[in-house]
Amino acid sequence: MSSLALYRRYRPESFAEVIGQEHVTDPLQQALRNNRVNHAYLFSGPRGCGKTTSARILARCLNCEKGPTPDPCGECQSCRDLARNGPGSIDVIEIDAASHGGVDDARDLREKAFFGPARSRYKIYIIDEAHMVTPAGFNALLKVVEEPPEHLKFIFATTEPEKVIGTIRSRTHHYPFRLVPPGTLRDYLAEVCRKENIPVEDGVLPLVVRAGGGSVRDSMSVMDQLLAGAGDDGVTYAMATALLGYTDGSLLDSIVEAFATGDGAAAFEVVDRVIESGNDPRRFVADLLERLRDLVILAAVPDAAEKGLIDAPADVVERMQAQAGTFGPAELSRAADLVNEGLTEMRGATSPRLQLELICARVLLPAAYGDERSVMARLDRIERGVNVSGAGGAGGAGAGAGMPAMGYVPGPDAHVPAPAQGAGAGQGPVQGGAPIPPGGGPAAARAAVRAPGAGGAGTGAGAP
Known part of the structure; x- marks a missing residue:
């Protein structure tokens, strides 16, 4: 037997x-x-x-x-x-x-x-x-x-x-016949592990279910491989991630926190850890996209775990809920889109590390882009007091002084006031040609961006 x-x-x-x-x-x-x-x-x-x-x-x-x-x-x-x-x-x-x-x-x-x-x-x-x-x-x-x-x-x-x-x-x-739902498959695998009398750490079964892709036989084969290599302490999360090739959760937590705070140094340090640990950059980007997907769902549906929309241990769900709260909705959506586009570009890439670093740079530097999606992400950061340049630390001071953010290039139709005409002088700053009322803050800037006639590529001084 x-x-x-x-x-x-x-x-x-x-x-x-x-x-x-x-x-x-x-x-x-x-x-x-x-x-x-x-x-x-x-x-x-x-x-x-x-x-x-x-x-x-x-x-x-x-x-x-x-x-x-x-x-x-x-x-x-x-x-x-x-x-x-x-x-x-x-x-x-x-x-x-x-x-x-x-x-x-x-x-x-x-x-x-x-x-x-x-x-x-x-x-x-x-x-x-x-x-x-x-x-x-x-x-x-x-x-x-x-x-x-x-x-x-x-x-x-x-x-x-x-x-x-x-x-x-x-x-x-x-x-x-259909693929088996993740919740049903996870419960079945847990029962099999109990019958085999081998302990399994929290977080392992979701990885096995993901690797099996809804196939009972494939999931059982993966579980069999993990049980065969289990030590005295059973199947550990570290062992499962290493054997199945998934990214460790701590790396995903670190890169997400770096994106949320605009900390470029921390983000590129994570990239270096990914490469030095021998992880596949493509797998890391795929796992990062999966994490961002979960954050988007949690931001829209706070009780997504209870409704079965997210399959993860309770402590991971709690950590992701905290992470989802550190992003603005436009930021999170933009980051997921950029990572998805980058994953497509990585297929057949000769330098996966370079592609991964470029993905991080695009997410961290919304000020380098003039499209409406990037403008909304920058406004999200201003509301949270995060540096829009991706240089790390809080950038609220520079944003409120009426000066363009680092990396911002005014469009041809943008009105850039002289230094003496700051946000506190007479008329407020201008966003894409539409004046923002004094004291209006980021919310008024957001409305001005969406207003008809607002320049998609250009932004005004003081609202990077």
């Missing part, structure tokens, strides 16, 4: 044990109760979501001595033969269409199909990777699939149902 892979050791033996596919298992169980089982089924869906397992369970239900039944007894000879560690049944034939999909294989199957079962109620053919059967092979099977003898059942399993010819699809009951 110990040598078996985890996904084989915990393969479901009944529909009740199949997770995340209730839209398929419930109708199948009801059809068995009503004795309205079709002669051919098509199970489709992503890999590792339970198609072949469900086909074996259906065969078990059909050939159980107490069946057809939605709940196989597990005690009769047929149930024992088709158990997860059973020897298999001579009347349940599994065929891998990837290597047996030709017309000769289909003709051989057709000839053998008419012979009755040796000791079971039905002879059942489970054809895996059915999309690999050639059109000629499907045509050779068409007649027997259309009008099979009473003892014969077909179950086709495929990841690409559109490649199964329409004449076969029209003669089957099609059940589409």
Whole structure:
């Protein structure tokens, strides 16, 4: 038993044990109760979501001595033969269409199909990777699939149902399987770890679920790898991040805090730590984009964790809530957009570190851009008293003195008052040609930017 892979050791033996596919298992169980089982089924869906397992369970239900039944007894000879560690049944034939999909294989199957079962109620053919059967092979099977003898059942399993010819699809009951939701998969993995009696740190299971991508088999394989390398203290978060290639949470926290405070020195120090620790810059940017996505959701929906919109441990969610509060809405949206654009540019880049540093520079220096998105981000920073130049520290003083921010280049239509005409003299500063009332502050500047006729590229003095 110990040598078996985890996904084989915990393969479901009944529909009740199949997770995340209730839209398929419930109708199948009801059809068995009503004795309205079709002669051919098509199970489709992503890999590792339970198609072949469900086909074996259906065969078990059909050939159980107490069946057809939605709940196989597990005690009769047929149930024992088709158990997860059973020897298999001579009347349940599994065929891998990837290597047996030709017309000769289909003709051989057709000839053998008419012979009755040796000791079971039905002879059942489970054809895996059915999309690999050639059109000629499907045509050779068409007649027997259309009008099979009473003892014969077909179950086709495929990841690409559109490649199964329409004449076969029209003669089957099609059940589409789906990827398993993260919450369901995380609870299932936690139960498996409890059965294995190996402790797992908080934060590990979300990484495994993310690596598995909704596939139960892939997630179980990743979990099996982590459990195999666990020490006396079980599976640690540091071990999981190192083995799976994810970025450590402390690096993400540091870079996000650097973006929030406009601290360029801290941001580029994080980049250096990423490179020196041997992390892949592309993976770091992808993980950073995932973090910014979570922050955007938390800023819009404070109780996103309770609603299941974010899958992370409680302490990480609490930390991200604090981080989301340090950004203005325009800042956060702009940072996520720039990181997303940078991730696209990094594909095939010859110098990933340089691309990562440029991404950080773009996020840190909204004053270098004159588009409305950057202007709004700069105003967000002014409201929070953060330096808009990205040089670190608070930049509220310079912004309030009526002088352009560092890195700001006035547009051709921008009105830049002389030093003697500061924000406190007579008329307030000008934003893109629209005067801002004295004492109006950043909120008035924001309204002036959005006002018709405001220059998108140019900004006024005192409102970088």
